Amino acid sequence: MLLRQSITRNSWLLAVFAVCTTLLIAGTYLSTRERISEQKRIAEEKALLEIVPRERHDNSMLDDVITVGPEAAGLDLTESKRIYLARKGGEVVAAIIPARAPDGYTGDIDLIVGVNADGSIAGVRALSHKETPGLGDKVDIKKSDWVLGFNGRSLHNPELPGWAVKKDKGVFDQFTGATITPRAVVAATLRALQYADANSKILFARRGETPPTGEQ
């Protein structure tokens, strides 16, 4: 009888604890929810602004999007993501396309590739990766400016065989001690460019009318 009583008491106590802690978490969640989504938006926009700075567009890129899913050829996405369009005076000047390099040294490398309306690259950034610190993580702009080497490149600069790391007779540097990571990023960037080329009618509704300026 005593045992039964103590079990009942303990169960109730635990239940009360569960309710209290859940309430605490729920309260924190509700009171931080708006700020968190705002922070996420700012962080997201920051990456976009690095590729297409404010001078080059006048719209809100975060609200001017085309959703692409895993079926998009060449992007290798695992889930639906968004293509962001940068416009100036209504004309699309650049599209920022999500891409995934599935063949990184340690798992996927998520990239965004900014493609100008003339087909040249506005910028490439690695959003998330798990590459080896000190070796493969040079794809991250925080660690190395290697990704800036893509700026201004296009499908014809270099021509297709050149779209590889130097070890594979291409034009892009590899890292000392790491070839797999840059190889994966170069290949994914090329595929994103090809995607942009194949879908240019959708992405850049009136292509070529406003060639980008300044950015290299």
Next chain:
Amino acid sequence: MSDVSYKELSLNGLWKNNPAIVQLLGLCPLLAVTGSVVNATGLAAATTLVLVCSNTAVSLIRNIVSDAIRLPAFVMIIAAAVTCIELLMQAFAYELYEILGIFLPLITTNCVILGRADGFASRHSLAPAAYDGLIMGTGFGLVLVLLGALRELLGTGALFANMDLLFGPAAANWKITVINDYPNFLLAILPPGAFIFTGLIIALKNLVDANIKKRQAALRARPVKGAKRVRVTGNIS
């Protein structure tokens, strides 16, 4: 039970019973995030915050929960504290949150926290429990930062890189390049480096302890002051 000396608590947390290098608790985050000073500092701060919160809460409820359900109750408190801190960090220090990534929720599983909740906070009143959390977190954090500094220095030849992620744009130029054109020493940055340097820190601590002991022993063995030496050899004529 409540008359604990804060001096003793501090000494325990920082040195004698340091969670990281004496109790060897919470090694997973210790080894995983100490690749650089900024990561180590971020996790140290988060862990300390969780320790203080959980110790405080556990101490508050110590007379309500029975022995049988204390562990599940503590785990719930710790998990709730970690989740709340994670949410708050996401709201107010988003970039730091991004860096710490998976290690933030994993603080829940850090044995230091449950260890202190059960081993100390559940038996002491509010103030000493909170202080214990603070000082244990600091002890843990100091080792974390030391390890991060060692590994960053030997791994990349620089110190305090990317500190702006933690302390705002003003800290962007805190980076000190100690050795120019340093070829990265990967072993230090990769997980094996963490093990090796943790081992070295523990060895160093043991060496210091052994030295202190030796000195104390020597102090005790010293002859009583004022004793006269008596010449016992030679011929007395």
